[in-house]
Amino acid sequence: MTAETLPDWLRPLADLSGSVEASLLSPHFTTVPDDARPAAVLMLFADGAAGPELLLTERATTMRNHAGQISFPGGKSDPGDADAAATALREATEEVGLDPATVEVFGTLPTLWLPPSNFAVTPVLGYWSEPTTLQSVSDAEVVTVLHQPIAELLDPANRFSVTHPSGWRGPAFEVGTPMPLWGFTAGIISRLFDVLGWSQPWDEALTRPLPELPA
Numbered sequence: 001m002t003a004e005t006l007p008d009w010l011r012p013l014a015d016l017s018g019s020v021e022a023s024l025l026s027p028h029f030t031t032v033p034d035d036a037r038p039a040a041v042l043m044l045f046a047d048g049a050a051g052p053e054l055l056l057t058e059r060a061t062t063m064r065n066h067a068g069q070i071s072f073p074g075g076k077s078d079p080g081d082a083d084a085a086a087t088a089l090r091e092a093t094e095e096v097g098l099d100p101a102t103v104e105v106f107g108t109l110p111t112l113w114l115p116p117s118n119f120a121v122t123p124v125l126g127y128w129s130e131p132t133t134l135q136s137v138s139d140a141e142v143v144t145v146l147h148q149p150i151a152e153l154l155d156p157a158n159r160f161s162v163t164h165p166s167g168w169r170g171p172a173f174e175v176g177t178p179m180p181l182w183g184f185t186a187g188i189i190s191r192l193f194d195v196l197g198w199s200q201p202w203d204e205a206l207t208r209p210l211p212e213l214p215a
Contacts, residue, residue: 006106006127009052010045012196017107017125025112025191032113036120041074042088043188044103046128050149055128056185057095057136058144058177061213068213070146070181073098076119084108084122095142102130109192114184123188148175153189156202162210169207179211 006014023030044055061068073092081087085105092098109123136142152158158174162182171190173181181189193199 007047010106010127013125014106016195017109020109020195022110022112024195025109025188029113029115032111032120033118036113036118038077038087038122039075039114039119040077040084040087040091040122040124041072042092042126043072043109043123044092044098044126044128046131046147048131048147048149050151052150053147054150054153054189055134056146056148056175056181057142058146058179060140060143062140068179069183069185070175070177070179071185072123074121085124088124088126095137096134096145097137098134103128109188112188121184144177146175146177154193154198154200156200159202160206160208161204162208164210172208179213182210
């Protein structure tokens with residue numbers, strides 16, 4: 001798929017995908033260590049019932065890495081994966097039953113370092129030409145699938161910052177789950193929306209503590 005065949009609202013992202021610098025998306029971790037483990041996530045966009053949407057998942061609280069967080073489908077690369085796109089699509093199929101044949105990959109973003117799990121994560125950009133309602137394949141990995149309207153992510157009323165007990169502070173989004181969208185995924189979305197010029201002014205001084213995970 002080329003930028004010319006994408007919906008008009010996605011073309012700026014396709015144009016940006018080959019030129020955006022890693023420092024714009026992850027300003028605090030601009031270098032990927034040599035020992036970081038390859039991984040990929042799928043940033044899957046679609047024209048949903050409520051307009052443009054982005055596919056997100058709520059991870060199980062029992063997961064070893066990033067438990068309970070809202071994230072893109074994805075995970076570590078397997079030896080048989082041809083590239084980052086193959087990893088992202090395979091993981092999305094395993095997690096939420098996505099049919100890879102319905103996805104048009106139109107680019108990637110720079111590989112970013114995720115320090116807590118030491119993953120070198122490549123975000124893969126996809127357009128979902130035949131969106132359907134998805135469900136978790138395994139509750140041990142994903143408990144909720146979110147077909148999140150982009151208009152709701154952009155709504156200033158749904159934006160704030162969170163503080164982690166460690167002292168870390170970063171952007172967050174209210175998405176209707178007990179745990180907000182925060183951390184690595186929220187950072188990518190927030191900064192990418194800024195670069196695209198999609199963001200609307202929001203109260204960056206509004207800060208909430210990060211909720212605790214359910215027992």
